[in-house]
Amino acid sequence: MIKKSVFFRLSIVIVFFFTLFLIVLVRLFYWQIIRGEELKNIGLSQSTDSLVISSKRGDIFSADNYPIATNKTSYLLYSNPRVLSEKDLVAKKLSLILEIPEASISAQLSKQLFWVKLDNSIPAEKKTVVEDLKIPGIGFQQQSERFYPEASMAAHLVGFVGKDTNGQDKGYFGIEGFYNDLLSGRPGKIYVVRDALGNKIVNDLREEKKIDGRSVVLSIDRTIQFIAQKRLKDSIEKYGADGGSAIAMETKTGKILAMSSFPSFDTQKYYNFDSETYINPAISELYEPGSTFKTLIMAAGIDAGVVKPDTKCDICSGPVSIGEYSIKTWNNKYFGNITMTDVIEHSDNTGMVFVGRKLGVKNLLSYLSRFGIGERTGIDLQGEVTSVLRSEKKWYPIDLATATFGQGISLTPLQLINGVNAIANGGELMKPYIVTKIITEEGRIIEIKPQVLRKAVSRAAAKVMSLLMVNAVENGEAKWTKLKDYKVAGKTGTAQIPLAGHYDSTQTIASFVGFFPAEDPRVTMLVLIKRPKTSIYGAETAAPIFFSIARDILNYYNIAPTR
């Protein structure tokens, strides 16, 4: 029988050891569970090396599967200055071969380091020449570099690859910018665990596999792009213009066949150009469209049933007064009782005021929305902008009047061509797009289909408007430059540029928008010239460019003459 005192002492000892055990348990719980993850990461960071495996950036192909943006091999030249002898002589030789200042090489070689970079993006030919010198203490590291074989072709549309704040490759502007995540893929990592002495533990090798970037195929036809670019560039020089844009769109699908703007830049050496040139004016700059806008307003009037081609304008015999303002025609010529057909043919501003009054602000705004004005088109390019249409309450009679002939209202060139394309396409507004296919890293192809946004006007109204535009080309101011064998539907535009609250009549944006062949349109196109010097008029500058490109496209597509 155990005495009470012994039992009591035994109990105390048991409780004491139990408490100790509990304390240890709690402490273990704290280190292994609560702070376990943190300590594991610290341990890994101390004992683990990681090697980044770069992913290959996806290619950008034109419609004919030509890589307009791809990757090429180049080399980084490095040196170990600590083992290099005759540094001055080496610097001189390398400077001559690599065409870089001798001082920059000397500065790197004078550093007391084991590894210094001397130059990068060295092509293979120069690498061979340097290797033949057999200089001990220098070596090459292979690099992958973005390569644009067509140089500055479609520069604004393609964009370029620069560096982000972490020094990693990143696409800017155009396709490179919009699809940067898709094209980049994801780099891989190899983790190597080392023991306490720094030796690799071979069996413990973890790897995060890299995912190469996906490639994209564009709707851009290289030939049409080349033609448009060349014609535009030559004409800008000929007319002494500040710049210009040309956009060609496949009528039935909304695919962009060509998009060119000047001034432009070289995508390979973008850093040598002013950053302002990176901005694509076709989607990122607003302008007042002038008379080309009349096509949308007249189509709206016809669709709303407020005017017909033979409706007579009873306010067109002279300038139209609106408050303190007076709306005049571009050439101060007036035709009393002019028909709507003639309003478009003569580009009569007073006739358009007549149509605007018939429509009213509410209807006008409704139709502008249906044509996509005041909202982004949604094209897959980085940097698209839009103006915002004021609400109905904020429109004065003068605003309604000037908007009908494309002044006092602004949009991007892409928005205008997209609206006119709806007329060419039986009234259906398409979503413009550029990427037609995505090629996954496994080679699977994802097709991007055309998308109809909405019905802008009825098929009948679109047909009638097309005929008015054909008549404008046949008999209007640009008839001297029309194509002999093809019927083209089009409209000239000569928009004065607003400067400091007033319009300068000597500075214009001359444009021509249209589609061809008129009977069954394949291509809708807009040509826009900024501040031409030889002539301010669209009929004398933008129209000839339009028709020269159109002729080349019709020949390229082997489209038989329609008359």
Add this chain to the structure above:
Amino acid sequence: MKIISKTAIFLFIVVLILEGINIYLSNKISLDSIKATKITSQIEDLSEKNTLLSSEVIYSLSLDNISSRAAYLGFVEPKEPISFASPLQVALKK
């Protein structure tokens, strides 16, 4: 005793034979490893050359290059489209 010694000698001979086979196979594998390393190196070298040549081919096919070469060689833009085929006769006089 005799059995034990005979067993020991037998095992010794087996070990020698196995060791010989081991040395032979190791030599063979090491020669193959040298070949494999050479082949891997050749593959890397050829891949690099292939990538470089691909870039050259791509550049040669660029319209930018072709138009420059054409201008250099004296080609000019035709004023009118050129037809290589004379018109087909669709009706003949009897």
